[in-house]
Amino acid sequence: MALRVLVGVKRVIDYAVKVRVKPDKSGVVMDGVKHSMNPFCEIALEEAVRLKEKSLASEVIVVSCGPQQCQEVIRTALAIGADRGIHVEVSENDELGPLQVSKILAALVKKEDVGLVLLGKQAIDDDCNQTGQMTAGLLDWSQGTFVSEMTVEGEALKVVREVDGGLETVRLKLPSVITADLRLNEPRYATLPNIMKAKKKKLEVLKIKDLGVDVSPRFQVLSIDEPPQREAGVIVENTEELVEKLKEIGQI
Amino acid sequence: MLRLVRPGLHLARGHRALQAVPDTLVAALDRVVGSTNVSVSDAVRWQHGQDESIHPCCPPDVVVWPQNVEEVSTCARLCYEQHVPMIPFGTGTGLEGGVSAPQGGVCFDLSAMADVVVVHPEDQDATVQPGVTRSKLNHNIASYGLTFPVDPGADASLCGMVATKASGTNAVRYGTMRENTLNLEVVLADGRILNTAGKDRRARKSAAGYDLTSLFVGSEGTLGFITQATLHLHALPEGSMVAVCPFPSVRAAVDATVDILHSGVPIARIEFLDEAMMTACQQYSGLDVTKSPTLFLEFHGSQGSLRDQVKTTEDVVKDHGGMEFNWAQEQETKSKLWKARHDALYAVRSLRPGWKCYVTDVCVPISQLPDVILATQDDLKASGLVGPIVGHVGDGNFHCAVLSDPSETGSGETVHAFSTRLAERALAVGGTCTGEHGIGLGKRHLLSSEVGLTGIWAMSALKAALDSRGLMNPGKVI
Numbered sequence: 001m002a003l004r005v006l007v008g009v010k011r012v013i014d015y016a017v018k019v020r021v022k023p024d025k026s027g028v029v030m031d032g033v034k035h036s037m038n039p040f041c042e043i044a045l046e047e048a049v050r051l052k053e054k055s056l057a058s059e060v061i062v063v064s065c066g067p068q069q070c071q072e073v074i075r076t077a078l079a080i081g082a083d084r085g086i087h088v089e090v091s092e093n094d095e096l097g098p099l100q101v102s103k104i105l106a107a108l109v110k111k112e113d114v115g116l117v118l119l120g121k122q123a124i125d126d127d128c129n130q131t132g133q134m135t136a137g138l139l140d141w142s143q144g145t146f147v148s149e150m151t152v153e154g155e156a157l158k159v160v161r162e163v164d165g166g167l168e169t170v171r172l173k174l175p176s177v178i179t180a181d182l183r184l185n186e187p188r189y190a191t192l193p194n195i196m197k198a199k200k201k202k203l204e205v206l207k208i209k210d211l212g213v214d215v216s217p218r219f220q221v222l223s224i225d226e227p228p229q230r231e232a233g234v235i236v237e238n239t240e241e242l243v244e245k246l247k248e249i250g251q252i
Numbered sequence: 253m254l255r256l257v258r259p260g261l262h263l264a265r266g267h268r269a270l271q272a273v274p275d276t277l278v279a280a281l282d283r284v285v286g287s288t289n290v291s292v293s294d295a296v297r298w299q300h301g302q303d304e305s306i307h308p309c310c311p312p313d314v315v316v317w318p319q320n321v322e323e324v325s326t327c328a329r330l331c332y333e334q335h336v337p338m339i340p341f342g343t344g345t346g347l348e349g350g351v352s353a354p355q356g357g358v359c360f361d362l363s364a365m366a367d368v369v370v371v372h373p374e375d376q377d378a379t380v381q382p383g384v385t386r387s388k389l390n391h392n393i394a395s396y397g398l399t400f401p402v403d404p405g406a407d408a409s410l411c412g413m414v415a416t417k418a419s420g421t422n423a424v425r426y427g428t429m430r431e432n433t434l435n436l437e438v439v440l441a442d443g444r445i446l447n448t449a450g451k452d453r454r455a456r457k458s459a460a461g462y463d464l465t466s467l468f469v470g471s472e473g474t475l476g477f478i479t480q481a482t483l484h485l486h487a488l489p490e491g492s493m494v495a496v497c498p499f500p501s502v503r504a505a506v507d508a509t510v511d512i513l514h515s516g517v518p519i520a521r522i523e524f525l526d527e528a529m530m531t532a533c534q535q536y537s538g539l540d541v542t543k544s545p546t547l548f549l550e551f552h553g554s555q556g557s558l559r560d561q562v563k564t565t566e567d568v569v570k571d572h573g574g575m576e577f578n579w580a581q582e583q584e585t586k587s588k589l590w591k592a593r594h595d596a597l598y599a600v601r602s603l604r605p606g607w608k609c610y611v612t613d614v615c616v617p618i619s620q621l622p623d624v625i626l627a628t629q630d631d632l633k634a635s636g637l638v639g640p641i642v643g644h645v646g647d648g649n650f651h652c653a654v655l656s657d658p659s660e661t662g663s664g665e666t667v668h669a670f671s672t673r674l675a676e677r678a679l680a681v682g683g684t685c686t687g688e689h690g691i692g693l694g695k696r697h698l699l700s701s702e703v704g705l706t707g708i709w710a711m712s713a714l715k716a717a718l719d720s721r722g723l724m725n726p727g728k729v730i
Contacts, residue, residue: 016391036395076395186583192397192487193554 002058003115003152003174005048007082008105009041009064011073012125025223037073040120042080044180046187047150048118049081056152059083061112065101067092071203078198079190085203088211097126100215102134107211109139114175116157121146121179132179142172148183273313273358277334281316281358284326289317289364300341300351300359304406306610307349307693312339312359319364321437321445321479328477329443331358337726338441340473342382342409346416347611348692350472354727360477362411368392369480376485377434377454382411382478389483398485401426404688405594411478416690417470421521421593424513424646425552426486428688430469437480438468441719446476454482467714472690473725475718489552492520493562494586495579497549497569498542502526502629505545506622508572509645512549513618515568517561521550522646523593526629529600529640529653536599537592542575547645548593550586596642600653603638607655608664612671614678615649615687624681628652628674635670649687676701691729699730 013019014034021028037045051057062082064070067090074085088104090096096104105117117136122129136143144150148167149160161168162181190198208215236242246252282290291297292314301311318324331338337357344351353359366383373396380389385407389400404413404420412418414436419428426432434456435449447453448464468475499505509522525533530543547569551561566577580586592599601609616624625641632639632652643650654670656663675685675698685698700708711730715722 016388034392079397186587188583189394189399189488190397191490193490195397 002056003051004059004113005051005057005061005116005118006105006109006112006114007041007045007048007060007062007077008101008117008119008131009045009062009073009077010038010120010123010125011035011064011066011070012038012123015039015124021224021226025225027221027224035069035072037076038120038123038125040122040124040180040182041073042120042187043182043184044118044120044178045077045080045082046185047178047180049188050185051116051152052081052083057116061086061114063088063105063108065096065104066090074203075195075198076190078201078203079195080188081194082201084201087203087205089205089207090215094215095217095221096215097217097219098128098130098134099218100213101131102138103213103215104208104211105131105135106138107213109135111211116175117141117177119177119179121181129179132177136177139175139177142174142176143178144170144172144176145179146181147178148181150178150184273336273356274334277330277336277358278314280330281314281327284330285316285318285323289319291315297359300339300344300361301353303344303346303349303351305347305349305692305694306608307352310352310354312353313356315341315359315361317361317364321365321439324360324362324365324439324477324479325443325445327358327360328439328441332442332721332723335721335723337723338477339725340382340415340477342412342415343385343406345406345408346412346692347613347689348416348472348686348694350416350690350692350725350728352693352727354693357723357726362477362479363409365479371396371485372454373398373485375454376487377482378485379435379454379480379482380410381480382409384410386410386413393485394488397488399488400432400483401486402429402432405597410483411481414469414478414481415471415473417688419644419647419649419688421523421550421590421644423644423688424522425518425520430466432484433465433469433481434484435482436465436468436478438476439479440476441721441723445479449482456484470690472692472729474715474729475724489520490554491552491558491581492586493551493558493579493581494589495547495549495551495562495565495577496541496589497547497574497577498530498544499546500544500573500575502545502625503622504572504574505547506618506625506645508547508569508574509621510618511568511572512565513646515564517551517564518553519549519561519565519646520552521548522644523548524641524643524645524650525593525596526625526641528638529596529642532599532603532640533592533596536602537588537595539589539592544575547574548589550590593642596640597653600640600655603640604655604657606658608658608667610654610656610667610671611689612652612654612674613649613686613689614674614683615647616678616681616683618645618648620681620683621645621648621650624677624683625650627677631670631673635666637666637670639670644687647687648683672698693728696729 014036048060060082062077063086065088119132144159146162147159148162151158157172297311300315302309337355339359341361362382365381367381369379371378387407401422404418434454438446525546639652639654641652656667
């Protein structure tokens with residue numbers, strides 16, 4: 001039984017970059033800053049490609065929502081092993097949050113007759129950890145989140161979830177939405193020969209209106225601040241001075 | 253008044269107090285780099301006086317963190333004018349005492365200069381500053397499907413790797429730092445800035461004039477500060493596969509290596525581990541392996557190419573009595589195997605917690621390898637030493653990690669005598685006393701045996717030409 005798998009990938013600021021807040025506090029500096037595929041999306045994609053290699057998936061479709069630059073991560077995903085890509089294009093000014101993306105994914109699932117959605121558990125820029133859950137809700141599908149192990153068992157999935165208390169094993173009836181956690185797998189790199197070959201794979205561009213989805217925002221970011229700068233400590237000569245200083249700053 | 257020195261604090265460096273660097277120089281350096289980028293604290297100086305070798309710590313008198321090449325140049329000129337020694341510092345992960353300061357002086361910690369200056373994916377080259385480590389560059393270029401495969405084990409500064417002509421497990425296919433360095437920006441002892449292949453040049457090859465780039469590769473900080481390196485990048489292989497093959501004897505394993513290379517298999521990595529090393533790795537990393545001389549192999553290529561390479565290699569391995577041919581293609585298994593190999597040094601140390609571990613580094617023509625390794629194993633036994641062996645046999649380079657009890661009198665001398673015999677054994681068959689770690693502090697006496705008197709004269713002449721006052725990393729190499 002071969003599934004058609006949809007993998008969502010997000011283009012985010014690379015994890016190694018030191019993020020800076022814009023002087024007008026409207027957001028973070030993005031221009032000229034290195035971007036890459038969200039690490040948890042890489043893990044989700046790797047899992048999908050492995051399903052394909054084991055002939056448990058018939059096709060891996062990768063989707064990314066955002067402005068033109070999203071196509072970079074779609075191309076990388078195609079080089080890693082996805083079969084075709086969909087870019088849902090929005091203008092630079094449109095903000096897409098988890099709810100909007102979930103609606104888009106739900107619409108694509110219906111359009112492409114998808115049987116399994118694989119997503120990263122969260123994006124490293126917003127840390128929302130909501131898209132997978134909302135998508136499952138909108139589709140009324142089973143969901144397995146924070147997955148560190150996944151096995152296909154006929155018409156069901158057996159997944160191990162990393163939860164606060166330890167590891168939880170759950171059986172889910174397909175179709176399902178799965179969100180990948182760190183230990184699910186070690187993703188492969190997109191190699192140069194595969195990047196070359198991927199240029200021939202199909203990348204379709206869709207507009208929001210083509211999907212008939214309402215993506216009007218439900219919240220507004222008021223301001224963004226950097227955390228307070230760490231100040232130099234004060235060196236004291238002895239315990240008496242330490243106690244005095246602590247009293248001075250009202251700590252004791 | 254600058255409170256650089258706590259009053260009453262005795263600043264000792266070995267047996268000499270803080271005398272080599274006048275206060276006026278420290279103040280001048282402070283004005284160039286800013287007071288947060290100069291330190292004379294004991295802790296900072298001790299940190300900068302040692303690397304990962306067994307050489308004792310020789311701290312510098314002052315540590316500075318220049319933020320750009322202009323600051324390096326200005327500080328160098330200041331030190332030059334005062335005849336003060338200068339020691340370049342990258343990550344401090346060297347194995348030959350390259351950063352220690354036996355004559356004191358100023359340590360230039362270049363880690364603050366940490367930009368990947370530019371990447372040209374279409375030309376497969378990248379330019380980096382000294383603070384960029386191997387893994388940082390690889391993370392940066394992975395999205396282009398590119399990699400910088402020179403892998404000496406430690407996550408070292410790339411400019412530091414240039415300075416020590418590093419190589420490692422991938423050298424058999426991808427070359428050492430020498431083959432992969434296109435251009436260097438160097439600050440000389442007197443502060444002049446030199447671009448070894450010309451400013452911003454990145455031609456893959458050039459026949460223009462004397463090869464200054466190669467001169468500085470492997471110069472171990474004795475000819476100048478490397479403040480920028482332009483490196484050649486390679487394509488990430490389409491696929492890769494790892495195989496582990498135990499053999500009934502050392503000779504069988506090494507002979508198999510020679511035949512694999514002769515069969516034209518473009519092997520990416522071929523690592524040898526002797527029985528002692530396999531035992532250590534099995535205990536430390538929990539690998540499920542046989543405790544015999546073993547080859548760890550890695551193949552790179554397309555699926556078709558991998559199949560062919562593996563088939564050819566499997567036949568060779570069988571011909572030499574290889575007991576098994578266990579291969580893996582999944583990322584996790586490959587990572588686990590190579591991590592176990594990289595942790596070899598820690599695995600050896602864990603055999604005798606608290607003991608010192610000295611790593612030898614000879615490199616010989618491959619045909620001589622079996623005899624040299626066997627003679628070394630006999631010597632270990634005769635000397636009563638524990639010294640598991642791991643080697644990049646594709647290059648004829650192997651490391652013996654010799655353990656010694658620091659509390660036992662004479663143990664240091666036993667190890668020193670053993671390693672000298674090993675170096676002489678390698679030199680006797682046309683090899684070198686150091687395949688990749690460098691001469692550093694401890695192998696200068698071997699250098700003259702290796703290159704001969706005229707060789708030493710030529711090297712000294714070059715050193716005198718570029719560093720007439722002998723201020724760059726004194727006490728090392730020459």
